[in-house]
Amino acid sequence: MTVSSSSTASHGSPRAQAATLEFRSATKRYGEQSEPAVDGLSLTVPAGDTCVLVGPSGCGKTTAMRMVNRMIEITEGDILLDERSVRERQPAELRREIGYAIQQIGLFPHLTVAANIAVVPRLLGWDRSRIDARVRELLELVSLEPVTADRYPAQLSGGQRQRVGVARALAADPPLMLMDEPFGAIDPINRERLQNEFLRLQSELRKTVVFVTHDIDEAIKMGDRIAVLRRGGKLAQYASPAELLTYPADEFVEDFVGADRALKRLALQRVRDIDLWRAPTVRSGEPVADVRRKIADADIDMPLLVDDQGRPQGWLSGRGLAGERVRPELRSRAEPLVELDDVLRDALADLIESQVHYSAVVDAEGRLAGVLSVEIVSQALQLPAERAHTGTELAEEERESLTRSEAEPA
Amino acid sequence: MSAVELVVAQLEIRSRRGGTCVSENGFCPGWIVDNLWRYVDPLVQHVILTVVSVAAGFAIAFGLALLAHRRQWLTPPISAFTSVLYTIPSVAAFLLLLPVTGRTTLTAIIALVAYTQVFLFRNAINGLGNVPEDTKDAARGMGLTDREVLWRVELPLAVPEVLAGLRVATVTTVNLATLAFFAGAGGLGAQIYQDITFRSNVVVAGGLAVLLAAACDLLILGGQRLATPWRRAAVA
Numbered sequence: 001m002t003v004s005s006s007s008t009a010s011h012g013s014p015r016a017q018a019a020t021l022e023f024r025s026a027t028k029r030y031g032e033q034s035e036p037a038v039d040g041l042s043l044t045v046p047a048g049d050t051c052v053l054v055g056p057s058g059c060g061k062t063t064a065m066r067m068v069n070r071m072i073e074i075t076e077g078d079i080l081l082d083e084r085s086v087r088e089r090q091p092a093e094l095r096r097e098i099g100y101a102i103q104q105i106g107l108f109p110h111l112t113v114a115a116n117i118a119v120v121p122r123l124l125g126w127d128r129s130r131i132d133a134r135v136r137e138l139l140e141l142v143s144l145e146p147v148t149a150d151r152y153p154a155q156l157s158g159g160q161r162q163r164v165g166v167a168r169a170l171a172a173d174p175p176l177m178l179m180d181e182p183f184g185a186i187d188p189i190n191r192e193r194l195q196n197e198f199l200r201l202q203s204e205l206r207k208t209v210v211f212v213t214h215d216i217d218e219a220i221k222m223g224d225r226i227a228v229l230r231r232g233g234k235l236a237q238y239a240s241p242a243e244l245l246t247y248p249a250d251e252f253v254e255d256f257v258g259a260d261r262a263l264k265r266l267a268l269q270r271v272r273d274i275d276l277w278r279a280p281t282v283r284s285g286e287p288v289a290d291v292r293r294k295i296a297d298a299d300i301d302m303p304l305l306v307d308d309q310g311r312p313q314g315w316l317s318g319r320g321l322a323g324e325r326v327r328p329e330l331r332s333r334a335e336p337l338v339e340l341d342d343v344l345r346d347a348l349a350d351l352i353e354s355q356v357h358y359s360a361v362v363d364a365e366g367r368l369a370g371v372l373s374v375e376i377v378s379q380a381l382q383l384p385a386e387r388a389h390t391g392t393e394l395a396e397e398e399r400e401s402l403t404r405s406e407a408e409p410a
Numbered sequence: 411m412s413a414v415e416l417v418v419a420q421l422e423i424r425s426r427r428g429g430t431c432v433s434e435n436g437f438c439p440g441w442i443v444d445n446l447w448r449y450v451d452p453l454v455q456h457v458i459l460t461v462v463s464v465a466a467g468f469a470i471a472f473g474l475a476l477l478a479h480r481r482q483w484l485t486p487p488i489s490a491f492t493s494v495l496y497t498i499p500s501v502a503a504f505l506l507l508l509p510v511t512g513r514t515t516l517t518a519i520i521a522l523v524a525y526t527q528v529f530l531f532r533n534a535i536n537g538l539g540n541v542p543e544d545t546k547d548a549a550r551g552m553g554l555t556d557r558e559v560l561w562r563v564e565l566p567l568a569v570p571e572v573l574a575g576l577r578v579a580t581v582t583t584v585n586l587a588t589l590a591f592f593a594g595a596g597g598l599g600a601q602i603y604q605d606i607t608f609r610s611n612v613v614v615a616g617g618l619a620v621l622l623a624a625a626c627d628l629l630i631l632g633g634q635r636l637a638t639p640w641r642r643a644a645v646a
Contacts, residue, residue: 071551096553106548110566110640119562120552152643168552178551 018047019175025077038233048206052223060233099169099177107153114149138167266345276370284328310367456597467526475534492527504592513594526579533575537568584623
């Protein structure tokens with residue numbers, strides 16, 4: 001997958017592509033007799049996807065990641081980068097092709113931000129003007145002021161350092177990025193900002209990313225696919241976030257994703273993904289008789305006043321319908337207003353906070369798109385469970401295809 | 411002081427020319443101004459002794475530190491050996507070497523080099539050891555070879571400690587070089603002992619040694635500030 005849409009492609013290395021990464025029964029054992037740290041890990045990360053390795057401490061997730069760029073040697077099995085074994089490569093040469101960002105960042109304190117970012121391009125022998133251009137481009141990409149280029153790491157805040165760390169890892173436009181808890185040491189507010197920025201960046205760059213975290217919420221947020229590892233370095237489940245939350249492979253995964261996995265699933269769905277209710281819409285001055293007919297057809301019995309463009313103006317009370325024609329002044333405000341692009345979790349939070357059962361949903365132009373209610377949200381939550389109930393076989397099949405557990409019995 | 415040396419000192423007094431101040435071994439500005447030329451050669455000798463000893467000592471200690479950095483088990487024995495060298499009384503060292511290398515500048519330099527090792531080696535090995543693991547991990551993870559990690563990351567980060575060791579070693583060498591005349595290497599010490607009873611002589615020769623030490627210290631300090639702009643940035 002080429003990064004043709006990305007502005008960085010023109011300045012990057014000639015091979016500005018995302019790589020396919022495949023673990024083939026990759027095993028790491030320290031010492032002959034000891035328990036493996038990573039045990040027969042097999043999974044494939046498609047080019048351009050973010051794969052999150054998640055699990056409790058001691059599950060071997062960092063070890064698994066570090067085997068990719070041979071910071072840790074593989075004991076058995078293999079890891080293939082674009083179908084080529086990493087074991088055949090010179091470690092230093094291999095690593096220059098793989099972006100590397102760690103929690104402690106490890107910026108070089110004696111080098112300026114610009115020189116830190118330029119480390120790999122320099123090793124690769126880029127000329128000065130190309131490096132300078134790349135540094136400017138990357139600073140902009142990670143939302144840092146151009147003046148930051150001449151600062152030293154000690155002069156930066158934690159969040160700024162982490163951005164430099166990401167920019168440095170991206171410097172030579174690597175087809176694969178390894179990120180070990182890159183936002184782990186940052187306060188919650190800045191962590192969320194950095195996560196969102198990385199998601200924005202990744203939607204633009206479409207690198208293949210291996211992202212290590214112990215935080216299941218971060219995994220669900222960042223990952224296209226999530227590999228849950230258990231102690232002893234065994235893969236418990238490898239699936240998309242929705243799949244993981246809906247069909248946890250076993251008790252361990254179920255425990256690990258948390259008792260609130262139904263709520264977590266809400267974070268994966270947007271309002272536009274579910275069937276909304278229809279509201280009886282009325283315009284100012286409309287005959288009340290028409291309105292009553294509309295109410296009979298609609299899912300709710302409270303008429304919603306809209307303007308000429310179809311934008312919600314407010315909910316009409318019973319008294320507003322007392323006369324012959326709709327009296328717009330007798331309405332309560334149409335709040336809260338939910339947008340189609342809102343995440344279900346946030347929409348539900350709006351409803352709860354406003355202490356209402358339903359609210360109007362609008363599209364990007366502010367026109368009415370439907371009505372979201374607490375009932376619909378709870379239906380959306382139940383749906384997968386019902387599917388699992390009624391169509392067990394189908395669910396099993398899906399699980400088989402989407403999950404790849406380790407081959408040997410536990 | 412032996413009887414012979416006392417006689418030599420007496421002869422020295424007789425050889426001086428000047429007023430009562432001079433004959434009474436006083437502090438005589440007039441004499442000092444007229445006789446400053448006497449101190450040029452000893453000062454040059456002293457500077458050469460210092461520079462050559464520190465340079466050679468630095469080369470040896472740096473090589474040992476690089477070796478011990480790669481093979482960690484070498485650090486304790488080398489460290490212990492440099493400490494032992496430092497405990498040898500300096501006069502004894504100069505005299506012990508006499509039967510081997512004779513009354514030469516080389517004898518003095520060998521002894522002076524030995525004394526620098528404890529500061530130069532320890533600071534170099536500490537400086538290399540104090541480079542944060544994260545920084546080295548990031549460097550390797552980005553594809554720097556071991557050699558590149560050493561020259562581009564570890565050594566630059568060890569510069570402040572290496573130069574701190576160099577400062578102490580240099581000042582110590584300037585001081586110890588005042589005893590180098592025991593090995594027949596001249597220097598400001600020779601000038602002091604040649605006429606140790608004459609206050610003007612002692613003040614000028616001793617003063618030059620102190621000034622030389624201070625100048626070397628400031629020079630290296632200045633070099634350190636120039637070489638490590640990132641350390642000041644940390645405070646800013």
